[in-house]
Amino acid sequence: MWKKPYGYAEGFAVCAGLFLTGLLLQFINGKTGSAFLTFPYNLISGGIIAAVPLAVFLFFRKSAFYAWLSSVKSAIPAIISLLVLVVIMGLTRQAPSSETLDSGVLERIFGFSQMTSSWAFSLLMVFFMIILLLVILKRITAFRWRDTGFMLNHSGLFIALFSAIFGSGDLQRLSMTVQKGQMQWQAQTEKGETVELPLAIELKQFTIYEYPPKLMILDNLTGKALPENNPENLLVERSPMTGELAGWNIRVSKYLQYAGQMVTGDTVRYFEYHSEGAVDAVYASAENRKTGAKAEGWVSCGNFMFPFAALQLNDKASLIMPPVEPRRYSSDVTVYQKDDKTVEGVVEVNRPLAAGGWKIYQSSYDQTMGRWSEISIFQLVRDPWLPYVYAGIFMMLAGALWLFIFAPKKLEE
Amino acid sequence: MTWDWFKFFAVAAALFWFLGAWFALREKGVKKAVILTVTGLLVFFSFIVGMWISLERPPLRTMGETRLWYSFFLPLAGLITYVRWRYRWILSFSSILALVFICINIFKPEIHNKTLMPALQSPWFAPHVIVYMFSYAMMGAAAVFALYLLARPDKINRGVMSLCDNLIYVGLAFLTVGMLFGALWAKEAWGHYWSWDPKETWAAATWLGYLVFVHFRDNFPNSRYKTALVIILVSFVLLQVCWYGVNYLPSAKGISVHAYS
Numbered sequence: 239m240w241k242k243p244y245g246y247a248e249g250f251a252v253c254a255g256l257f258l259t260g261l262l263l264q265f266i267n268g269k270t271g272s273a274f275l276t277f278p279y280n281l282i283s284g285g286i287i288a289a290v291p292l293a294v295f296l297f298f299r300k301s302a303f304y305a306w307l308s309s310v311k312s313a314i315p316a317i318i319s320l321l322v323l324v325v326i327m328g329l330t331r332q333a334p335s336s337e338t339l340d341s342g343v344l345e346r347i348f349g350f351s352q353m354t355s356s357w358a359f360s361l362l363m364v365f366f367m368i369i370l371l372l373v374i375l376k377r378i379t380a381f382r383w384r385d386t387g388f389m390l391n392h393s394g395l396f397i398a399l400f401s402a403i404f405g406s407g408d409l410q411r412l413s414m415t416v417q418k419g420q421m422q423w424q425a426q427t428e429k430g431e432t433v434e435l436p437l438a439i440e441l442k443q444f445t446i447y448e449y450p451p452k453l454m455i456l457d458n459l460t461g462k463a464l465p466e467n468n469p470e471n472l473l474v475e476r477s478p479m480t481g482e483l484a485g486w487n488i489r490v491s492k493y494l495q496y497a498g499q500m501v502t503g504d505t506v507r508y509f510e511y512h513s514e515g516a517v518d519a520v521y522a523s524a525e526n527r528k529t530g531a532k533a534e535g536w537v538s539c540g541n542f543m544f545p546f547a548a549l550q551l552n553d554k555a556s557l558i559m560p561p562v563e564p565r566r567y568s569s570d571v572t573v574y575q576k577d578d579k580t581v582e583g584v585v586e587v588n589r590p591l592a593a594g595g596w597k598i599y600q601s602s603y604d605q606t607m608g609r610w611s612e613i614s615i616f617q618l619v620r621d622p623w624l625p626y627v628y629a630g631i632f633m634m635l636a637g638a639l640w641l642f643i644f645a646p647k648k649l650e651e
Numbered sequence: 652m653t654w655d656w657f658k659f660f661a662v663a664a665a666l667f668w669f670l671g672a673w674f675a676l677r678e679k680g681v682k683k684a685v686i687l688t689v690t691g692l693l694v695f696f697s698f699i700v701g702m703w704i705s706l707e708r709p710p711l712r713t714m715g716e717t718r719l720w721y722s723f724f725l726p727l728a729g730l731i732t733y734v735r736w737r738y739r740w741i742l743s744f745s746s747i748l749a750l751v752f753i754c755i756n757i758f759k760p761e762i763h764n765k766t767l768m769p770a771l772q773s774p775w776f777a778p779h780v781i782v783y784m785f786s787y788a789m790m791g792a793a794a795v796f797a798l799y800l801l802a803r804p805d806k807i808n809r810g811v812m813s814l815c816d817n818l819i820y821v822g823l824a825f826l827t828v829g830m831l832f833g834a835l836w837a838k839e840a841w842g843h844y845w846s847w848d849p850k851e852t853w854a855a856a857t858w859l860g861y862l863v864f865v866h867f868r869d870n871f872p873n874s875r876y877k878t879a880l881v882i883i884l885v886s887f888v889l890l891q892v893c894w895y896g897v898n899y900l901p902s903a904k905g906i907s908v909h910a911y912s
């Protein structure tokens with residue numbers, strides 16, 4: 239090892255060295271936290287990633303070190319090392335980065351349960367990016383048109399990674415809960431701190447559309463859905479309707495989307511009910527296809543107001559309705575900004591609303607209230623580096639297209 | 652259209668594919684092979700479209716539904732490879748692989764219902780999964796081929812290695828696009844383009860695995876064939892974990908936003 243020209247052995251040795259150094263630093267300092275990424279440290283770590291390749295490229299172009307650091311012989315060990323850490327990460331349950339871990343357990347000392355903020359990961363990432371930038375510099379100064387794909391892929395990845403990593407220090411992600419009819423300008427960070435925003439959100443209306451209810455058959459003893467390994471369910475799309483579930487013929491004669499429950503003696507009945515708290519209920523009859531055993535009655539998923547109702551079919555099985563699933567949910571909002579500008583709009587899952595440099599996402603609602611939720615939970619995101627990440631992503635998309643069209647031909651030459 | 656119809660469409664499509672594959676094996680059968688394979692693809696695709704319409708959503712949510720696309724893309728990938736590089740046996744190969752997935756769907760069907768959680772209701776959903784499935788088809792073909800070559804080392808030569816390269820290059824292009832579409836979609840749906848969700852973590856591992864292959868071949872175009880083939884297999888194992896393995900990993904239980912079905 240360390241005989242010129244350098245090769246794979248040196249590559250793996252450097253990676254192993256960085257990995258061990260990372261473990262040591264982790265042991266001494268704890269995780270990197272966001273130290274790398276907040277001002278002024280981001281200038282230092284970002285500077286290293288930019289300065290090392292530039293310096294090597296400008297001043298040591300004749301050296302064996304440059305030849306090695308800009309070649310596959312260092313790149314493959316770097317990619318493999320990162321791959322190993324990513325696999326460890328995939329096998330280790332990850333804790334949110336906002337959480338502080340108490341040490342003691344082995345994996346916590348190594349930082350594997352917060353891999354992306356561990357020293358080993360960070361150091362290897364820096365090495366990875368140094369190689370990437372250097373190989374870009376090497377190729378760009380001897381650019382030929384057939385290198386277009388190479389440049390798009392490698393510089394796209396570098397730009398996207400660089401902006402994503404160093405942008406994450408400036409990334410703000412907040413959660414805001416708004417009551418219907420009220421205005422809110424305070425939000426919570428991931429750590430649970432409250433912050434005041436330069437904008438306020440007024441929730442005018444919150445709407446949920448739900449899927450029709452499903453029926454399932456559960457084992458009375460185990461509570462598992464039947465048939466055991468391949469649970470079936472029946473979507474009640476209309477009524478009356480018939481279907482088949484785990485060996486039973488099911489007939490739904492009545493479906494009330496808005497129902498109230500009435501209990502007289504030991505009989506439970508449902509009726510049309512259109513006020514707050516109304517629940518889905520179905521009147522069903524079932525006949526066992528083998529034994530001919532029959533049962534009929536009301537089935538309902540229940541909610542915060544009315545209890546759950548199951549139909550016992552025999553001593554082994556019951557017909558039940560799991561909680562209905564939301565199809566869409568959305569919030570009608572007005573966003574007020576400091577400069578008196580207002581934005582009105584609808585926020586829906588997959589349809590965020592942009593206002594004053596923030597993006598507002600529909601994140602959740604009061605799940606216990608279900609369709610009667612009077613609150614809406616938003617996620618607010620500010621990511622000033624996003625355009626650069628996107629630039630990198632689009633370069634890589636173009637690079638992938640190039641790879642698809644041209645790369646195999648090149649190999650045939 | 653319901654799953655009850657699947658066996659008829661699938662068997663018809665498979666018949667066209669195998670007939671096409673048979674013509675592809677002979678010297679002059681190119682045109683017939685292409686026409687028959689395309690017909691089979693159309694038959695199969697009409698089932699997918701029928702399901703799409705009757706489910707009122709793209710059939711991409713459950714494992715069974717993604718297998719549907721996989722059985723569609725294998726012959727398509729085979730056809731593209733055949734037209735482009737004229738490997739005569741590739742259509743037989745892709746048809747057999749497609750048949751395996753068809754059989755799984757016939758003999759181990761899953762219950763498919765219409766509901767689709769709100770995060771999945773996005774124009775990104777279809778391209779993201781479809782592009783990934785196409786890539787998986789390419790990588791699957793490459794992996795089976797690599798396995799065969801490792802078992803029969805006497806068959807390894809420059810020509811077959813260049814086939815592996817071609818499959819992986821195209822597969823990697825689509826893998827990259829699938830991943831980036833996923834990132835763009837995640838930004839719209841969850842507010843951030845990358846969150847190291849277990850599925851994303853394994854997608855990154857898979858992607859890095861194939862990057863190792865590409866760079867290794869760049870360095871050793873004419874030697875170390877066996878190592879290259881092993882890299883294909885290792886990457887494919889990572890891909891399996893990403894595709895469905897995460898559903899069973901204790902480290903991912905209950906926290907993955909990708910854990911549907």
Ligand code: HEM
Nearest residue numbers: 308309310313316366369370373388391392395865866869
């Ligand atoms: C977007 C992902 C990537 C793709 C698609 C990709 C693809 C390629 C291809 C096709 C080549 C050989 C083609 C040619 O020489 O023109 C190549 C070469 C190379 N790549 Fe990558 N690569 C990627 C990421 C990386 C990364 C992350 C590194 C380093 C950490 C890297 C380092 C290298 C090096 C050192 C070479 C050899 C260049 C030379 O010797 O001039 N690549 N890459």
